[in-house]
Amino acid sequence: MSRFKPIAYNFDHSREELIDRFRQRIDRNDRTRLYKAERAELALHFVDRLQHCQSEAEAEALCKAEMDLLEEGYPIASVANKYLPEWRKVIEQAVEDGRLPTQSLAPNEFDKQYPHWGLKYLLYPNSVQKNLKERTTIANNQKQDNLKPIRADRFIQTARDLLAGRSPQEWEAGLLALTGRRFSEIAAKGTFEQVDHPYAIAFKGQLKRGLQDPDNEPTYIIATLIEATEIIATLERFRTHPRVQELADLDPVQINSRFNGSVRYHVRQRFEYSHLIPVLAGEKSVSVHNLRGVYATIATHFFCPPNQATHRFVQTHLGHMIGDDELTRRKNAGATEHYFHYFLVGAQGQPLNEKGILLDRFPPLPRFTQQPEAADEHLEASSTEINSDRSAPSTETADNLEPKELAMADRKQKQASRQPSRVTIPSELMHELKTLAARKFDLKKTATHAAVLEAVIDFLKDGAASTLPSSIESFGPTFQWFTQEIEQLRQQVAVAHQERDRALEHSETMKAEKQQAVAQLQSLQQKDSGTLATFKAESETLKAESEALKAENEALKAELVQFYQLRQMLLGEKGAPAAAMAESETRAIASPQNSSQPPSAESTQATRSTTKATSNGTAQPKGKTSSDPDDESPKRIMDDDTALEYMTQAIDLIMAWNDSPDREFNHKWYISVPTLQQLLRGSGYTASQPRVRMALDQRRQELDDHHLHHGMSQRHNVRHDLPITEDIVM
Known part of the structure; x- marks a missing residue:
């Protein structure tokens, strides 16, 4: 039986047309240099040219030229691993079809023998193959090391x-x-x-x-x-x-x-x-x-x-x-x-190194391989012949045997006569019988032919009884599955009970915390009530004192008027009482220490801190001075290299913070544009979103691995109540 389908050698394009297209696409830097159909036609043209080679040297040169042509558009690794196998497959088919002659060539240095020059030379030498394999090995080793x-x-x-x-x-x-x-x-x-x-x-x-x-x-x-x-x-x-x-x-x-x-x-x-x-x-x-x-x-x-x-x-x-x-x-x-x-890795980024974690719930995977039908016990799926004495030597052969050999052959013949004859049955008939028996008798699809025949014989003896054992046996896997399902459900129920107990315990804890919070609130309310009553009493006292001081002040004013009136009468001054009283009031206002009640410390402080005069006479808000660093706006980083340096430093600081062995999960930071901008502002700098995003994109793979290792998603930072500058400062 041929390994290949016949190929029609019909050419839609000449070899020159195909090569021109190939080189034009190379000049245009097209991604596709040769389509599948074009490569198939080129391979057929190559076989056609091989037919005209008269010597091994001529065939070797032709193969070398074909490989050089493919290397114009493809790297050597692609030519060796992808395209040359297509050409070689067409050559093998041409040899099998008789289009190319089968040649008796000497084996190569590795004892490999080829049936034609084209298969021998349309192949890179071992040194090139070894180099390609080494490159593949190096690349694979790098992947396994990371x-x-x-x-x-x-x-x-x-x-x-x-x-x-x-x-x-x-x-x-x-x-x-x-x-x-x-x-x-x-x-x-x-x-x-x-x-x-x-x-x-x-x-x-x-x-x-x-x-x-x-x-x-x-x-x-x-x-x-x-x-x-x-x-x-x-x-x-x-x-x-x-x-x-x-x-x-x-x-x-x-x-x-x-x-x-x-x-x-x-x-x-x-x-x-x-x-x-x-x-x-x-x-x-x-x-x-x-x-x-x-x-x-x-x-x-x-x-x-x-x-x-x-x-x-x-x-x-x-x-x-x-x-x-x-x-x-x-x-x-x-x-x-x-x-x-x-x-x-698990949900928190922890490595999962265990093997066979499901083997405690399910049986091991079966190791089953199916052999060809013809090797199954006494049945051969090739013909309908019955050979009962195949081991008996022919008369012509027996005449040429020595007495000892003849006795051994006679013993083999007697043993063969006592053994059952070997029967061969057409494969189509056996397949149909096997399919029907699998449905009728609940046999496995992997049952041997002998098992199928035994089931058929049992059915012919007593059809009603023959299906009973197989039916009972068929309950085995079902019962096993049912038992496993029950056990799995039991485990799920146990887990549910544990979760319920944890939920109840959590509920009790929350209830106790709520009661404690209510008690604290009531205590605070009582304290606030006492404080309010004290404040009201003090306020009433101060009010009474204020009224008394006002009355005393009015009395003093009356006495002062009488004093100045008496002075006017004695000294003969005109308008003195009014002017003197005005001067006295002005002096009392300008000199508060002479009043009967000094101003409170709070009012004095409030007056003092309302505004602060600067050296140039301007006023500043409360609590601010001209040298306060918080009053300065962040400095924008104008140079790209400097910005990248600052952002790289910020990223490294956050990663080091997250990698600390004693760092709790909720205290770690997801590295994003807002996080970096916040950290930069806390250090007196600012950078635009595109610059920050560019810095993140340059380290995207490293950051993705870092976040995955720590199990952090993009919404991880909502866990934080305070800004990142409370944890990290550049």
Whole structure:
């Protein structure tokens, strides 16, 4: 069976036209240099030119020229990892179709043998490949040395919201996050079947393994981050959508080109722009590959046994290692190293390092791999022949055997005659029988052919009785699930009781505090009443004294008039009494110390503090002086570099304040534009909002990590009653 579909060698454009378009786009700096269809045509033109090569040197030069052409528009890493594989696939197909001859070439230094010159030389040398791999390794090491924090609860809830969205693109984005699968596997190429475990699915259709025969692709278990029933229901709704059904017969590249852009929009919108998944160093955005990394981290937290290495668990459920044989014999998959870029944190930013936290409530994930149907016990799905004596040697062969060998062959023949004959049944008939038996007898979909036949035989013997044992057995998982649900409900009820007790205790505390506040209020009211009565009594006393002083003053005035009248009579002065009295009153007003009652200290202070004369004769408000620093307006920072220096210092001070080990959560500060402006004003400076925002944007990733580490949101600062200058001063 051919691994490739036949390709029609029909050229819509000449090679020269395609190259001219390619170079024009390079000159214009277009983002797309060659479209998929154009690359496919160029690869066919290349095969056509390979046909005319008469020597290995000529083919090597042709391959070198083709690689140089691609390097005009793409970096070497893209040419090596993305575009050359497209050309090589077309060459392999041409060799298989007979369009290019199969050549017996000597193996290379690594004992690799190629069937044609094009496959041998359309490939970068090992030194280049090694250098590209080292660069990838260095970049991956940097990511693993700087893991990014992820909130598992927010990630899962966002994925659930996508499953409840309106479009199939949103559904697929949610499915990608919750299953860890690739784009084309969800869209069309993967097969998903429910198993007994509530958080597991049997998956078949792994890409990137070079398998082209769907019937022989292995099945393995993947973990789901929510209930598997919800995943299966969403998949059915997704794949029955008309827009998705159009993708069923397309290859992965075509599926990606038609559907990937709109799905990626939702991935970035919900996971990247919300700062739920930080962009990794060296990457431009959040991708489906990043979703697989977060999925692997959360699945490990949920289901990885504490005594199993994380790498072993992840490679099993991502499909890098499939089957017990691979897991036992092969070295751990290197591809798994590219999925350890995140760590989980709680609501307060605390690391969550536990593994397998759900294993006390649910059984471990099953390790199930499905082998091809033809290897199932005594049944072969290839023909209808019955061979009862396949082990018996032919007469011609027996005549050529030695006596000892002939005796051994005779013993084997006798043993084979005592064994049941091996029967082969068409696979279509066996599949139909297996499907009917699964519905009729409550058999698992993973039941062997022998189990299916045994159930059928039991049914033919006594149809009514045969379903009873299987029905009883089918209650096992249901009863287990029911028991787990009851236990979970009990735990929830216990938590509810605890919360109720805490609420009652809090209510009693609040009631006691209220009573204490009422008592304090009453005490204050009593004190205020006593103070008011005292004040009234003193006021009445002062009023009586004032009236007495007024009467005394009037008496003194009368005596003074009599004195001046007597003086006038004796000395003969005219108008003296009135003038003398006016002079006396003026003197009394100008010299308050001569009055019968001196002014109070309060009135004197009030008069003194009403205004203060300055050196130039102007008056200032109460409590202010010309040298008071608070009277000066903040100084605006005019130079950009100076402003950035001051704001950097302010940001560092706030971060150091928050990072203090003994700092309480409510005493920490969220770093924002108002916070920085307030801190700058407290130090006698001011800066515009655009400048402050620019300084924050320059350190956005660092600030996001800082806030996430401390569990602070944008509304965190409402917890503070006092300004930040009460805590921090520059």
